Amino acid sequence: xxxxxxxxxxxxxxxxxxxxxxxxxxxxxxxxxxxxxxxxxxxxxxxxxxxxxxxxxxxxxxxxxxxxxxxxxxxxxxxxxxxxxxxxxxxxxxxxxxxxxxxxxxxxxxxxxxxxxxxxxxxxxxxxxxxxxxxxxxxxxxxxxxxxxxxxxxxxxxxxxxxxxxxxxxxxxxxxxxxxxxxxxxxxxxxxxxxxxxxxxxxxxxxxxxxxxxxxxxxxxxxxxxxxxxxxxxxxxxxxxxxxxxxxxxxxxxxxxxxxxxxxxxxxxxxxxxxxxxxxxxxxxxxxxxxxxxxxxxxxxxxxxxxxxxxxxxxxxxxxxxx
Amino acid sequence: xxxxxxxxxxxxxxxxxxxxxxxxxxxxxxxxxxxxxxxxxxxxxxxxxxxxxxxxxxxxxxxxxxxxxxxxxxxxxxxxxxxxxxxxxxxxxxxxxxxxxxxxxxxxxxxxxxxxxxxxxxxxxxxxxxxxxxxxxxxxxxxxxxxxxxxxxxxxxxxxxxxxxxxxxxxxxxxxxxxxxxxxxxxxxxxxxxxxxxxxxxxxxxxxxxxxxxxxxxxxxxxxxxxxxxxxxxxxxxxxxxxxxxxxxxxxxxxxxxxxxxxxxxxxxxxxxxxxxxxxxxxxxxxxxxxxxxxxxxxxxxxxxxxxxxxxxxxxxxxxx
Ligand SMILES: Nc1ncnc2c1ncn2[C@@H]1O[C@H](COP(=O)(O)OP(=O)(O)OP(=O)(O)O)[C@@H](O)[C@H]1O
Ligand SMILES: Nc1ncnc2c1ncn2[C@@H]1O[C@H](COP(=O)(O)OP(=O)(O)OP(=O)(O)O)[C@@H](O)[C@H]1O
Ligand code: SF4
Ligand SMILES: [Mg+2]
Ligand SMILES: [Mg+2]
Numbered sequence: 001x002x003x004x005x006x007x008x009x010x011x012x013x014x015x016x017x018x019x020x021x022x023x024x025x026x027x028x029x030x031x032x033x034x035x036x037x038x039x040x041x042x043x044x045x046x047x048x049x050x051x052x053x054x055x056x057x058x059x060x061x062x063x064x065x066x067x068x069x070x071x072x073x074x075x076x077x078x079x080x081x082x083x084x085x086x087x088x089x090x091x092x093x094x095x096x097x098x099x100x101x102x103x104x105x106x107x108x109x110x111x112x113x114x115x116x117x118x119x120x121x122x123x124x125x126x127x128x129x130x131x132x133x134x135x136x137x138x139x140x141x142x143x144x145x146x147x148x149x150x151x152x153x154x155x156x157x158x159x160x161x162x163x164x165x166x167x168x169x170x171x172x173x174x175x176x177x178x179x180x181x182x183x184x185x186x187x188x189x190x191x192x193x194x195x196x197x198x199x200x201x202x203x204x205x206x207x208x209x210x211x212x213x214x215x216x217x218x219x220x221x222x223x224x225x226x227x228x229x230x231x232x233x234x235x236x237x238x239x240x241x242x243x244x245x246x247x248x249x250x251x252x253x254x255x256x257x258x259x260x261x262x263x264x265x266x267x268x269x270x271x272x273x274x275x276x277x278x279x280x281x282x283x284x285x286x287x288x289x290x291x292x293x294x295x296x297x298x299x300x301x302x303x304x305x306x307x308x309x310x311x312x313x314x315x316x317x318x319x320x321x322x323x
Numbered sequence: 324x325x326x327x328x329x330x331x332x333x334x335x336x337x338x339x340x341x342x343x344x345x346x347x348x349x350x351x352x353x354x355x356x357x358x359x360x361x362x363x364x365x366x367x368x369x370x371x372x373x374x375x376x377x378x379x380x381x382x383x384x385x386x387x388x389x390x391x392x393x394x395x396x397x398x399x400x401x402x403x404x405x406x407x408x409x410x411x412x413x414x415x416x417x418x419x420x421x422x423x424x425x426x427x428x429x430x431x432x433x434x435x436x437x438x439x440x441x442x443x444x445x446x447x448x449x450x451x452x453x454x455x456x457x458x459x460x461x462x463x464x465x466x467x468x469x470x471x472x473x474x475x476x477x478x479x480x481x482x483x484x485x486x487x488x489x490x491x492x493x494x495x496x497x498x499x500x501x502x503x504x505x506x507x508x509x510x511x512x513x514x515x516x517x518x519x520x521x522x523x524x525x526x527x528x529x530x531x532x533x534x535x536x537x538x539x540x541x542x543x544x545x546x547x548x549x550x551x552x553x554x555x556x557x558x559x560x561x562x563x564x565x566x567x568x569x570x571x572x573x574x575x576x577x578x579x580x581x582x583x584x585x586x587x588x589x590x591x592x593x594x595x596x597x598x599x600x601x602x603x604x605x606x607x608x609x610x611x612x613x614x615x616x617x618x619x620x621x622x623x624x625x626x627x628x629x630x631x632x633x634x635x636x637x638x639x640x641x642x643x644x
């Protein structure tokens with residue numbers, strides 16, 4: 001099957017001013033570095049990793065919200081860079097994003113109807129068709145029909161996230177990047193939104209990249225999970241394998257860091273916990289980027305970057321020791 | 324006698340649209356060396372409870388309308404500010420969610436740790452310095468003597484939280500209140516800080532109140548748990564009882580709507596609706612509009628906290644019905 005999304009060597013460097021006021025230097029901040037990733041139609045690829053490891057940047061690169069420094073993304077087998085303007089506009093309709101912050105992502109001066117319909121306006125659809133489409137999306141997203149003439153501030157966080165979802169899905173996309181869609185919500189409201197996203201995926205045949213720092217949420221909704229560390233994917237496997245038999249020392253540490261679900265299973269003092277802080281993406285460590293915190297690191301880890309290997313079919317890992 | 328005994332605490336805020344109670348009739352006891360977890364969602368009143376105990380709320384707009392906070396036999400709400408200042412530090416210390424805003428950016432971390440020690444103990448300059456270095460070492464700051472001259476912005480988020488702990492523990496408090504001490508941190512750093520807090524607790528033997536919205540943090544740390552919803556305490560139990568036999572429908576809902584790594588359900592059991600805003604809290608049980616078990620009576624009067632099993636109280640009229 002042709003992957004819906006196929007990225008090869010995808011790289012993003014942000015030029016960042018460093019040095020003092022007198023000696024201006026720009027240093028590339030290596031947000032995403034040579035990532036290969038393919039996502040099959042209908043699957044939900046979970047993407048986890050700690051703050052600043054490049055999850056949002058990777059998500060944005062995949063749907064070309066930002067240009068890549070290097071590398072290629074094929075959408076349904078087609079390189080978007082080769083498309084003419086009209087074809088690119090159509091392709092963009094097929095890829096959407098739901099953002100983390102349900103407050104900041106919505107324009108406070110626009111009505112809910114205008115917010116949800118905006119992607120269609122850009123696509124040049126008629127007013128009548130837009131009204132009908134908004135009505136349908138309100139219903140699908142679990143919002144009351146009278147929401148359309150109201151403003152974002154009249155809604156709770158969970159409802160605003162529903163508005164963001166309705167807006168993302170109104171163009172009938174095939175691929176949706178969900179960038180931490182529940183992180184900013186109250187705990188009791190998160191489950192509603194996770195369930196809504198799962199229902200819409202089934203109903204509309206969507207493919208997701210689901211970004212989160214909460215491993216349990218990602219495990220719940222994903223078919224496969226990729227783990228990122230400092231701009232690199234270090235491990236990727238189907239979700240059950242990844243949790244039952246994690247191979248990369250970083251994945252193991254990440255899983256060991258998640259608090260227990262029950263007081264009888266307290267995990268205090270587990271040996272796999274990591275020491276030290278996350279290094280800066282301005283100066284990622286040479287060799288394996290994880291070696292400064294890795295309990296298994298050996299000499300080669302400090303000089304040579306580990307290649308991605310596939311010790312079992314479908315289980316990818318970049319590690320000299322465990323690969 | 325309990326180390327801390329909070330009874331019927333009600334704190335009201337003066338707002339543009341009149342007065343609103345942030346917390347209402349909150350009561351709990353804390354024994355020496357015990358860890359009480361306070362769990363609740365945003366706006367449930369966790370921080371206001373802690374800040375009322377510490378006497379740190381600005382008055383106005385805040386006003387403690389009723390209740391008592393008895394710590395080691397004296398009611399802190401009746402103490403003059405000068406006496407309260409002697410309690411903060413050696414008696415009760417607090418760490419906050421956002422370590423950057425609670426450290427002073429223009430002083431070195433060494434000055435800030437030493438300042439706390441000096442405020443409460445008469446020691447020579449050299450002894451103060453030595454104690455500060457010792458505290459930084461205990462909280463796991465590498466090469467502590469060299470880091471004394473660092474400013475807060477030179478530290479990572481996890482290290483800043485470690486410094487906050489060093490400051491809080493410098494005077495060996497009897498009680499440490501940790502208000503979302505790990506929420507702003509990455510998961511691997513969160514785990515380090517939680518481990519550290521619990522290690523220090525064992526070493527110093529103090530009692531703790533751990534405030535969080537994360538049931539996982541409760542599962543990892545608490546001996547006993549107080550669940551808050553919309554400004555009220557709605558359930559209190561030993562931690563294992565709470566997880567195994569939650570009595571209040573809100574607690575059960577909260578426990579089953581949060582996915583955990585060891586569970587495999589295809590659908591999450593969501594709680595419908597949203598949290599009531601402070602000005603628009605419903606009469607009667609505040610959870611009634613979202614509660615699967617609610618009946619008309621629930622909306623009539625606020626249910627009181629009733630003991631249903633040994634050391635297990637809950638505020639719901641439908642328990643056992
Ligand atoms: N526009 C930008 N200019 C400069 N640096 C950027 C920009 N966007 C992101 N970065 C940097 O790139 C790195 C990756 O950022 P990104 O937002 O992708 O991380 P993330 O994994 O999504 O983190 P979080 O969990 O905090 O959302 C970070 O170091 C970030 O500071
Ligand atoms: N300075 C203030 N003025 C007016 N109202 C306030 C003030 N501080 C808190 N409140 C109100 O008191 C209630 C309880 O707030 P509190 O900060 O204790 O919640 P919390 O449980 O700590 O929530 P969070 O998880 O978001 O920290 C809220 O409804 C809040 O709006
Ligand atoms: S390659 Fe080496 S440093 Fe990197 S994770 Fe594997 S063992 Fe650790
Ligand atoms: Mg992000
Ligand atoms: Mg708070």
